[in-house]
Amino acid sequence: xxxxxxxxxxxxxxxxxxxxxxxxxxxxxxxxxxxxxxxxxxxxxxxxxxxxxxxxxxxxxxxxxxxxxxxxxxxxxxxxxxxxxxxxxxxxxxxxxxxxxxxxxxxxxxxxxxxxxxxxxxxxxxxxxxxxxxxxxxxxxxxxxxxxxxxxxxxxxxxxxxxxxxxxxxxxxxxxxxxxxxxxxxxxxxxxxxxxxxxxxxxxxxxxxxxxxxxxxxxxxxxxxxxxxxxxxxxxxxxxxxxxxxxxxxxxxxxxxxxxxxxxxxxxxxxxxxxxxxxxxxxxxxxxxxxxxxxxxxxxxxxxxxxxxxxxxxxxxxxxxxxxxxxxxxxxxxxxxxxxxxxxxxxxxxxxxxxxxxxxxxxxxxxxxxxxxxxxxxxxxxxxxx
Numbered sequence: 001x002x003x004x005x006x007x008x009x010x011x012x013x014x015x016x017x018x019x020x021x022x023x024x025x026x027x028x029x030x031x032x033x034x035x036x037x038x039x040x041x042x043x044x045x046x047x048x049x050x051x052x053x054x055x056x057x058x059x060x061x062x063x064x065x066x067x068x069x070x071x072x073x074x075x076x077x078x079x080x081x082x083x084x085x086x087x088x089x090x091x092x093x094x095x096x097x098x099x100x101x102x103x104x105x106x107x108x109x110x111x112x113x114x115x116x117x118x119x120x121x122x123x124x125x126x127x128x129x130x131x132x133x134x135x136x137x138x139x140x141x142x143x144x145x146x147x148x149x150x151x152x153x154x155x156x157x158x159x160x161x162x163x164x165x166x167x168x169x170x171x172x173x174x175x176x177x178x179x180x181x182x183x184x185x186x187x188x189x190x191x192x193x194x195x196x197x198x199x200x201x202x203x204x205x206x207x208x209x210x211x212x213x214x215x216x217x218x219x220x221x222x223x224x225x226x227x228x229x230x231x232x233x234x235x236x237x238x239x240x241x242x243x244x245x246x247x248x249x250x251x252x253x254x255x256x257x258x259x260x261x262x263x264x265x266x267x268x269x270x271x272x273x274x275x276x277x278x279x280x281x282x283x284x285x286x287x288x289x290x291x292x293x294x295x296x297x298x299x300x301x302x303x304x305x306x307x308x309x310x311x312x313x314x315x316x317x318x319x320x321x322x323x324x325x326x327x328x329x330x331x332x333x334x335x336x337x338x339x340x341x342x343x344x345x346x347x348x349x350x351x352x353x354x355x356x357x358x359x360x361x362x363x364x365x366x367x368x369x370x371x372x373x374x375x376x377x378x379x380x381x382x383x384x385x386x
Contacts, residue, residue, distance in 0.1 A: 042176075043169075043172045043173065043175075043176050044077075044078075046168060046169070046172045047065050047067075047077050047078055047169070047172075048078045048080065050065065050141070050165045050168065050169070051063040051064070051065045051078045051079075051080040051141070052080050053161065054141055054143060054158055054161050054162070054165065055080055055081055055143065057158065057161055058143050058158035058161075059145070060081070060143040060144060060145050060158070061081050061082070061123065061144060061145055061146045062079065062080070062081035062123060062142075062143070062144040063079070063080045063081055063141070063142070063143055063144075064076060064078070064079045064080075064088060064100070064117070064140075064141070064142040064143075064144075065077045065078050065139055065140070065141055065142075066094050066100050066104070066139055066140045066142070067138070067139045068104065068137070068138075068139065073093060073094070073096075074093070074094035074100065074101060074104055074140065075090075075091055075092065075093055075094065076088045076089065076090055076091060076092040076094065077090060077139070078090060081144075088117045088118040088120060089118065092117075092118050094117075094140075098117065099111070099112040099115060099126055099128045099142070100117075100128045100140050100142050102128070103128035103129065103130045103140050103142075104128075104130060104137055104140050106130075107130050107132050107137055108130065109127060109128065109129050109130070109159065110127075110128045111125070111126065111127050111128075112125070112126050112128075113125050113126075115144060123144035123145060123146055124145060124146055124147055125144070125145045125147075126142060126143065126144040126145075127142070127143050127144075127158065128140050128141075128142045129141045129142070129143070129158065129159060129162040131162060131165060131166040131169060132166065133166060133170060138166065138169055138170065138173075139169065141158075141162050141165060143158055191244045194240050194243065194244055195241075195244055198240060199237055199240055199241070202233050202236060202237050202240075203233075203237065205233060206230050206233040206234065206237075209226050209229055209230050209233075210226075210230055212226065213226045213227070238280055239278070239280065257286045258285050258286050258289045258294045258297070259281060259285055259286055261294060261298050262279070262285075262297070262298060262301060262319075262321060263279060265298055265301050265302055265305070266279050266301070266305070266319060269302065269305035269306070269309065272309055273305070273308065273309045273314075273317070275314075275315065275316070275317065277305065277317035277318065277319050277332075278316075278317065278318040278319065279319045279321075280318070280319070280320050280321075281320075281321050281322075282320065282321070282322040282323065283322060283323025283324070284323060285321055285323055288323045288328070288383055289323075289328060289383070290384055292384070293328065293360075293381070293383070293384050296356060296360060296381070297321070297328065297330060299356070300330055300353055300356060300357075300379045301319065301321075301330060301332070303350075303352055303353050304330070304332040304353065304377050304379070305317070305319075305332065307350060307377075308332065308334050308336065308375075311336070311337075312334045312336025312337060312375060313336045313337050314334035314335050314336035315335055315336075316334065316335045317332065317333070317334045317335075318331075318332070318333045318334075319331070319332050320333075323383070324383075326382060326383055327362070327380050327381065327382055327383055328380070328381055328382075328383050329378065329379070329380045330377075330378070330379040330380070331376065331377065331378050331379075332376070332377040332379075333369065333374070333375070333376045333377075334374060334375055335369070335373065335374045336373060336374065336375060337373050338368045338369070338372075338373035338374055338375055339366055339367070339368055339375045350364075350366065350377075353377075353379055356379075357379055357380065357381055360381040360382065361381065361382050362379070362380050362381030362382060363378075363379075363380050363381075364377075364378070364379050364380075365377075365378045365380075366378075
């Protein structure tokens with residue numbers, strides 16, 4: 001009897017010791033997440049830290065954090081653990097009928113056995129813990145164990161940590177929105193200063209130069225220089241106005257406006273080319289181009305810039321999108337080696353551009369800028385909104 005009692009006391013002490021250790025891990029993990037929030041770490045890093053901490057304190061082999069999309073579906077944001085082996089991969093769409101999907105829809109903890117996801121390893125047990133606020137579910141934390149016995153020991157502390165993780169994610173979202181608001185306010189200030197101060201001063205300077213050239217006995221060379229200076233000022237004003245438009249584009253995510261889509265295409269192509277093309281809009285592009293024509297316009301711009309990247313060896317590229325009375329005109333000019341005198345092959349991207357323009361009832365032209373080189377591409381199609 002005495003031996004049995006001593007064994008029971010030893011077992012209970014071991015359990016108390018393990019609970020104490022689990023509590024210490026819980027507090028340490030919560031402190032690390034709080035430190036990340038105070039350091040204004042990106043929300044992605046905070047989510048990754050939550051997954052790692054939850055897996056460690058629960059003794060799990062895999063931790064998955066899934067976040068909802070605007071349409072109500074769930075995507076994997078992060079999967080952490082030595083046995084993850086790339087499964088599930090970030091961005092993987094969670095099946096609605098899975099244990100994670102059920103936890104999201106029911107707002108309750110859900111459990112399953114012999115579980116796997118996206119063709120990954122099979123785990124003996126999994127617990128899906130919804131991260132619930134008063135008005136919504138902001139995500140699901142799933143923990144998987146290879147041994148069912150390990151899940152029983154770690155589940156209780158994991159549930160407590162999930163509640164702490166919910167608070168942390170809410171704070172991280174609020175912090176991110178405050179930072180986004182600060183950036184937008186700063187952008188608005190810059191755009192306002194550019195419009196109210198810089199453009200007005202440049203315009204006044206141009207007027208002063210034009211008045212100086214009138215009624216003065218200036219040599220033709222000086223008049224030509226003054227005229228060029230005024231033209232450069234006008235071009236600078238147009239570029240500043242384009243910058244003002246760009247400052248009002250969204251910080252992240254796809255832009256629904258035509259301008260935003262074209263600017264995004266230029267940015268992506270610029271990264272591939274190793275230089276940033278200049279971009280200018282003439283006329284009310286967003287109001288004049290419908291969605292169907294916008295798709296063609298973006299595709300044409302992409303094809304034109306790919307051609308420049310492959311063949312032109314250019315150091316400067318300028319893109320102009322112009323709205324005329326009845327047409328939309330895309331012009332891409334580079335200072336590269338110039339077009340091939342033999343023209344372009346029937347299977348090239350330029351041939352695709354020509355065919356696309358003809359299908360829309362438009363025209364496609366390619367010309368050499370000068371004897372030294374350079375190419376100007378003009379893609380023109382009827383405006384369906386006129």
